[in-house]
Amino acid sequence: MSKRVVLISFLFISGCTVTEEAEFQLKDGPGKDLVSANCAMCHSIDYIQMNSVFLDRQGWEKSVDKMIKVMGAPIKAEDVAPIVAYLTKYYGK
Amino acid sequence: MKRRDFLEGVTGGVVVSASGVLTPRFALSGSISMGPPELPSGALESAVLEALPGKKPLIKRTFRPPNFETPVSYFNELFTPNDVFYVRYHLINIPKVNERDWKLRIGGEAVEKPFEVTMDELKIGFEQVEIAAVNQCSGNRRGLVQPHVPGIQWGYGAMGNARWRGVRLKEVLNKAGIKKDALEAVFNGTDSGAIAGTPDFVKSLPMWKALDENTLIAFEMNGEPLPHLNGYPARLVVPGWTATYWTKQLSSVDVVSKPFDGFWMKTAYRVPKGAFPMKDRFLSQEAEVNTPITEILVNSLITNIENGQRFSLGQWIEVQGIAWDGGHGIERVEVSTDEGKSWRLAELGHDAGRFSWRQWNFRFKPDKKGVHSLMVKATNRIGGTQTFQLIQNPAGYHHNLVQKLTIEVA
Numbered sequence: 346m347s348k349r350v351v352l353i354s355f356l357f358i359s360g361c362t363v364t365e366e367a368e369f370q371l372k373d374g375p376g377k378d379l380v381s382a383n384c385a386m387c388h389s390i391d392y393i394q395m396n397s398v399f400l401d402r403q404g405w406e407k408s409v410d411k412m413i414k415v416m417g418a419p420i421k422a423e424d425v426a427p428i429v430a431y432l433t434k435y436y437g438k
Numbered sequence: 439m440k441r442r443d444f445l446e447g448v449t450g451g452v453v454v455s456a457s458g459v460l461t462p463r464f465a466l467s468g469s470i471s472m473g474p475p476e477l478p479s480g481a482l483e484s485a486v487l488e489a490l491p492g493k494k495p496l497i498k499r500t501f502r503p504p505n506f507e508t509p510v511s512y513f514n515e516l517f518t519p520n521d522v523f524y525v526r527y528h529l530i531n532i533p534k535v536n537e538r539d540w541k542l543r544i545g546g547e548a549v550e551k552p553f554e555v556t557m558d559e560l561k562i563g564f565e566q567v568e569i570a571a572v573n574q575c576s577g578n579r580r581g582l583v584q585p586h587v588p589g590i591q592w593g594y595g596a597m598g599n600a601r602w603r604g605v606r607l608k609e610v611l612n613k614a615g616i617k618k619d620a621l622e623a624v625f626n627g628t629d630s631g632a633i634a635g636t637p638d639f640v641k642s643l644p645m646w647k648a649l650d651e652n653t654l655i656a657f658e659m660n661g662e663p664l665p666h667l668n669g670y671p672a673r674l675v676v677p678g679w680t681a682t683y684w685t686k687q688l689s690s691v692d693v694v695s696k697p698f699d700g701f702w703m704k705t706a707y708r709v710p711k712g713a714f715p716m717k718d719r720f721l722s723q724e725a726e727v728n729t730p731i732t733e734i735l736v737n738s739l740i741t742n743i744e745n746g747q748r749f750s751l752g753q754w755i756e757v758q759g760i761a762w763d764g765g766h767g768i769e770r771v772e773v774s775t776d777e778g779k780s781w782r783l784a785e786l787g788h789d790a791g792r793f794s795w796r797q798w799n800f801r802f803k804p805d806k807k808g809v810h811s812l813m814v815k816a817t818n819r820i821g822g823t824q825t826f827q828l829i830q831n832p833a834g835y836h837h838n839l840v841q842k843l844t845i846e847v848a
Contacts (some may be wrong), residue, residue, distance in 0.1 A: 357841040365486075365488055365498075365501060366502055369484070378739060381721065385713070386632055387530065387631065387632045387636065388500065388502055388503065388530065389500050389501040389502035391484045391498075391499075391500050391501060392500050393480075393501060394480040394481075394483060395478070395481045395484045395485075395590070395591050395667070396478070396480065396481075396498060396588050396591065397478060397479070397480030397481075397486070397588075398478065398479055398480055399478050399585065399586040400588065404588070408588055415634065415637070415701060416631075416636050416772035417631075417633055417634065417635015417636050417637075418633070418635070419635070421632065423761055436480065
């Protein structure tokens, strides 16, 4: 295996995606911090804007529910409503 | 915990400060470059051209896990260069496995003699073969689906065509001795999610497909080692079937006697039963209402002209593109310049094998100024063709609507 591949691996983990990802911002509004804290644990936040604007409240509820029940997201029960409210208001149709 | 702290946690505490070595971001204005205008507005807005390590700038759909799409202009080549080949991962941890340390474990209750094989043993102990094949994400073109469905909002570029070199999975499994009750082969790679609760990305194939002579454990792509983000050091190559089965960073194959019931088989990557003209069946995974996606449907794409491109009256317009299917091979490609009223044959290019895409070209001279449409439609050797009306399905798979571009003649 070449040194080049090791370098690629290092850059991948340490640089590119994380640095550029950090530039991506969610819209300001109540619930933003909660969404960031809970969602960015497992995936970049750009998933939210990419999936807009076409989901209604029910659509976002379904997505959040899938993240909890299928993907194992440890989101507290009391946080679900404000997260859905934020997603619906700022990224919902 | 702050997000940055968390990221440092999962990446071994590496300080995030390497931006100086990055390829600069190519911010482009306008929506065409970031994908077709039919994509969700948020998908067009959140996309950027960004270079992952070892790659040229690709269309970023999501950073983490990395989902990066190949710009259509690269499809003017028969084989998609490794440094522009699209990237698609489900889980965020993609460990770098040293080729010398890599081992593939063959096991499961339906083999006689489980064993492990190193890369050297794999390359020396089995016949090496090379096959040209299209690798296409099941959700390629999902962003074009109306009404939109959640998922990675791909345009046309979650696909590529490459020459894959490796050894036949069949020979490796035969060495382990396949028992009579073998039902599925189960494939795992070294990628993993951020938290324990996320289902590991594990896939299975019916034995008949696993034992197909074209199904490979591949270690090279276009004459070079696989890029890290395309599966280095070894990945599964399942010609004809969508890329969900082409497990990257392959680490184990288990031959089992019961249907594998992990999330990515039982729930994900399914299409409504009978909705699509798929020929290949995965019987042990079929459920009452849905079935796993299997082979790629017939499809085609114009690769050298962008929607809205301008031409001069009196000028010959050279149209170039590709057509492909799930392994029957392309019989013909037709182009319409009159909204689908009449169709004329395009000229087919070199045949690199039935799993490869086929290049085609077509030339015409518009006889008047104004907006003209260009449509393309492929037909395969068993008479399968593309649809004019979307076949709805919850995950937006198998989009093979006839493509329509408009051009302006002035």
